[in-house]
Amino acid sequence: MHELSMATSVADIILKKAQEEQATKIHEINIEIGELLFLNPEQFQFCLELVIEKTMAEGAIINITSKPSKLTCKKCGREFRWDRTPDDHYIFPVIECQCGSKDLEITEGRELNIKSIRIEKPDQ
Ligand SMILES: [Zn+2]
Numbered sequence: 001m002h003e004l005s006m007a008t009s010v011a012d013i014i015l016k017k018a019q020e021e022q023a024t025k026i027h028e029i030n031i032e033i034g035e036l037l038f039l040n041p042e043q044f045q046f047c048l049e050l051v052i053e054k055t056m057a058e059g060a061i062i063n064i065t066s067k068p069s070k071l072t073c074k075k076c077g078r079e080f081r082w083d084r085t086p087d088d089h090y091i092f093p094v095i096e097c098q099c100g101s102k103d104l105e106i107t108e109g110r111e112l113n114i115k116s117i118r119i120e121k122p123d124q
Pocket of ligand 1: 076077078097
């Protein structure tokens, strides 16, 4: 499952980073997901909650925001956002420019950014 493997790698990064900071607990996780990753935010959150169980991040608040896509047509130079209609159920839709070209460059929308995590450190 796409969401589970992404959630697993996100959890690895977060936990490693928190360990480097000598954190004892992770309270909050803020993530931005590019809409062209085609991740289902609810499923992703569910998977992430699952993989952080029994770690210092268990029970953390998870905030997920979606990052709009940006594509450039290599043929006509048009810049546009991929408009997804709410009832689209395609996993990997074919994205086309208005001019009919499929030769597109994706400039934004494929990133998964861990924006911030809120941690607790032991008293020094
Ligand atoms: Zn075009």
